[in-house]
Amino acid sequence: MSVLAFPPPVESEAAETLRAEVRAFLADANAARTPLERAESWNGFDREFSRALGRRGWLGMTWPKEYGGHERSAFERYVVVEETLAAGAPVAAHWIADRQSGPTLLRHGTEAQKRAILPRIAAGECVFCIGMSEPDAGSDLAATRARAERQGDGSWKVNGTKLWTTYGHEADYMILFCRTSGTPADRHEGTSQLLVDMRMTSGVTVRPIHDLMGQHHFNEVHFEDAVLPPDALLGTEGQGWAQVMGELAHERSGPERFLSSIQLLIELIGALRGSESLAAQAAVGRLFAHLVTLRRMSRGVAALLEAGDDPTTHAAIVKDLGATFEQELPDIARSLVDEEPDLRSTSDFAAVLAYTMMAAPAFSLRGGTREILRGIIARQLGLR
Amino acid sequence: MDDVSSIIFESAQRLLSDLSERVSAGRPMADCERADGWRQIEEMGLPFALMSEAQGGLGLSDAEAFELVRICGRNVVPWPLVDTMLANRFATQGGAAPAEGPIDTLGELTAEQKERAALARAMQMAGALDVILVMTISHVQERSQFGRPLAKFQAVQHSLAVLAGEVAAGQAAAEHAVARLARGGAAATLAIGIARARIGEACSKAAAIAHQLHGAIGYAREHRLHLYTTSLWRWRDEYGTQTWWTRQVGREVLAAGPDAFWPAVTGA
Numbered sequence: 133m134s135v136l137a138f139p140p141p142v143e144s145e146a147a148e149t150l151r152a153e154v155r156a157f158l159a160d161a162n163a164a165r166t167p168l169e170r171a172e173s174w175n176g177f178d179r180e181f182s183r184a185l186g187r188r189g190w191l192g193m194t195w196p197k198e199y200g201g202h203e204r205s206a207f208e209r210y211v212v213v214e215e216t217l218a219a220g221a222p223v224a225a226h227w228i229a230d231r232q233s234g235p236t237l238l239r240h241g242t243e244a245q246k247r248a249i250l251p252r253i254a255a256g257e258c259v260f261c262i263g264m265s266e267p268d269a270g271s272d273l274a275a276t277r278a279r280a281e282r283q284g285d286g287s288w289k290v291n292g293t294k295l296w297t298t299y300g301h302e303a304d305y306m307i308l309f310c311r312t313s314g315t316p317a318d319r320h321e322g323t324s325q326l327l328v329d330m331r332m333t334s335g336v337t338v339r340p341i342h343d344l345m346g347q348h349h350f351n352e353v354h355f356e357d358a359v360l361p362p363d364a365l366l367g368t369e370g371q372g373w374a375q376v377m378g379e380l381a382h383e384r385s386g387p388e389r390f391l392s393s394i395q396l397l398i399e400l401i402g403a404l405r406g407s408e409s410l411a412a413q414a415a416v417g418r419l420f421a422h423l424v425t426l427r428r429m430s431r432g433v434a435a436l437l438e439a440g441d442d443p444t445t446h447a448a449i450v451k452d453l454g455a456t457f458e459q460e461l462p463d464i465a466r467s468l469v470d471e472e473p474d475l476r477s478t479s480d481f482a483a484v485l486a487y488t489m490m491a492a493p494a495f496s497l498r499g500g501t502r503e504i505l506r507g508i509i510a511r512q513l514g515l516r
Numbered sequence: 517m518d519d520v521s522s523i524i525f526e527s528a529q530r531l532l533s534d535l536s537e538r539v540s541a542g543r544p545m546a547d548c549e550r551a552d553g554w555r556q557i558e559e560m561g562l563p564f565a566l567m568s569e570a571q572g573g574l575g576l577s578d579a580e581a582f583e584l585v586r587i588c589g590r591n592v593v594p595w596p597l598v599d600t601m602l603a604n605r606f607a608t609q610g611g612a613a614p615a616e617g618p619i620d621t622l623g624e625l626t627a628e629q630k631e632r633a634a635l636a637r638a639m640q641m642a643g644a645l646d647v648i649l650v651m652t653i654s655h656v657q658e659r660s661q662f663g664r665p666l667a668k669f670q671a672v673q674h675s676l677a678v679l680a681g682e683v684a685a686g687q688a689a690a691e692h693a694v695a696r697l698a699r700g701g702a703a704a705t706l707a708i709g710i711a712r713a714r715i716g717e718a719c720s721k722a723a724a725i726a727h728q729l730h731g732a733i734g735y736a737r738e739h740r741l742h743l744y745t746t747s748l749w750r751w752r753d754e755y756g757t758q759t760w761w762t763r764q765v766g767r768e769v770l771a772a773g774p775d776a777f778w779p780a781v782t783g784a
């Protein structure tokens with residue numbers, strides 16, 4: 133009856149049993165990470181950790197067994213994702229593949245593509261990057277200029293530049309969104325997705341871009357007459373737009389959209405422990421209420437995914453609220469604790485505060501900006 | 517929800533929306549109209565709805581009872597219906613008889629009774645939030661300025677997206693507390709605190725946006741918007757203010773400390 137009701141989360145005993153196993157595993161596997169390292173959250177890159185998750189059957193969890201998956205529910209997968217994020221475990225070597233590239237392959241890939249790649253993702257052995265944004269195609273993704281041209285022998289010749297490609301320098305594969313016919317003026321028409329082997333393809337140059345903290349996680353990926361084999365096409369030629377929208381729905385649907393700053397919240401509670409301050413109680417109570425509510429909504433999105441429903445609008449709401457929640461955190465922490473933020477401080481609170489403060493601007497950019505998300509929500513409300 | 521409860525919900529919605537429509541926003545109801553309205557509410561058994569079946573109630577589960585309360589929140593009427601429902605439940609649980617007419621002050625409450633009343637307010641807010649969202653969507657589609665409907669301006673679209681997000685979050689928090697009620701004890705108390713903290717904030721933001729997008733007409737007594745926004749402003753601070761509930765939650769989280777934080781989130 134509500135305009136935009138969120139389905140209630142499904143309580144599952146299997147999921148709670150699994151939670152205990154994941155916590156026990158993380159208590160050990162993640163023990164050595166400092167609070168500052170934990171705060172890096174989904175930027176932490178560690179292939180060995182991803183392999184360890186794969187060995188336990190915690191990647192590709194919902195996929196069919198014949199492709200290396202484990203045929204478990206979206207709720208069980210959700211538990212693994214939220215527990216690893218809340219623990220600040222290094223997820224970057226698997227999470228793009230597990231979250232969106234794998235599901236895109238599963239849905240649109242050929243039998244051979246699925247057999248070749250999905251088991252490797254599920255084993256934690258295969259790193260993917262996202263080839264969507266370009267210098268002139270950010271929010272306006274349909275303005276993509278990169279193009280792949282079919283050669284006489286059926287192979288593809290790719291030219292163009294992808295930008296902000298997270299972990300492009302480590303990736304084994306990219307899912308490239310580009311034009312396969314027409315011109316940028318054709319917008320959604322004539323676009324396709326292609327699978328790029330980042331290790332075996334010549335004519336692909338990856339250049340680092342450092343973020344404002346001086347860290348290197350994203351890149352510029354330049355294609356110059358790069359030749360991809362005929363079977364690099366992912367899905368249907370010309371259907372790139374519909375496919376990439378499906379991929380984005382997966383990209384936006386998870387709990388990482390409100391859990392990436394949780395380390396700061398934990399440090400804040402540590403710094404305020406035992407405080408009788410009414411302001412501190414009110415602020416922490418409010419943040420806790422927001423977090424529990426976001427988690428309920430996000431588990432509702434998992435219920436939509438499990439039921440095979442389109443999660444686009446609900447995911448946009450959770451991501452928008454989640455980004456706002458996370459971006460408020462540094463200032464709330466600053467208002468309650470009298471400590472100078474400093475990345476090199478020996479105080480965990482000060483270091484994590486500094487990190488989160490500088491990471492925060494990206495929260496409402498990556499994966500679709502705040503304005504784009506609000507446009508999606510407004511469309512669902514019938515306003516556009 | 518079984519068939520019986522959905523019939524109750526439908527007829528309650530029909531009657532209350534009819535009575536609510538008769539509340540012309542600017543004019544008080546005539547005495548005879550008032551008496552007649554309450555008689556109809558009683559005939560449907562609504563004042564006794566939250567009592568146990570043995571005491572003459574409708575035999576609703578907790579989840580159903582709070583759904584009915586949400587329907588009351590969707591339809592602002594000039595009687596304290598929800599308070600009367602609560603008072604009659606508490607009275608009959610204590611062995612007393614239900615009241616004759618509408619009751620607007622509940623008197624001394626036990627902690628558990630206060631929590632139930634606080635949760636009822638949250639579900640009323642959940643209902644009223646829906647109404648102001650729907651009213652605002654219709655208004656921006658119907659009202660034109662600069663030669664086009666307000667809905668076509670991106671600034672207006674984005675404000676409405678924020679409004680919809682707050683409404684969804686407030687409702688999710690209230691529904692979560694209803695779902696947690698069965699756990700009883702500290703778990704239920706915490707969930708109610710969370711609900712009141714979150715939905716109270718949603719009310720502030722949602723009401724502000726609804727008024728902004730309605731323009732001056734929404735500020736006029738003759739318009740129905742204020743029936744809902746002023747109710748929200750009242751409800752969010754009744755049976756424990758938003759601040760009181762928020763601090764209860766915060767005190768507990770701070771006392772448990774950083775290591776207990778994430779388990780508390782997943783356990784809440």
Ligand SMILES: Cc1cc2nc3c(=O)[nH]c(=O)nc-3n(C[C@H](O)[C@H](O)[C@H](O)COP(=O)(O)OP(=O)(O)OC[C@H]3O[C@@H](n4cnc5c(N)ncnc54)[C@H](O)[C@@H]3O)c2cc1C
Nearest residue numbers: 262263264265270271296297298494497498499500501503
């Ligand atoms: C940390 C990080 C990691 C990223 N990783 C990847 C990656 O791995 N792969 C990848 O492909 N991309 C990645 N991105 C890119 C990201 O998807 C883009 O930044 C995003 O889509 C916005 O594009 P833009 O930066 O070009 O900004 P623009 O599109 O130029 O937008 C600038 C501002 O204008 C606003 N704006 C634009 N259009 C409209 C409109 N129609 N109405 C209202 N406002 C509008 C935007 O909301 C924004 O506020 C990453 C970005 C970040 C920050």
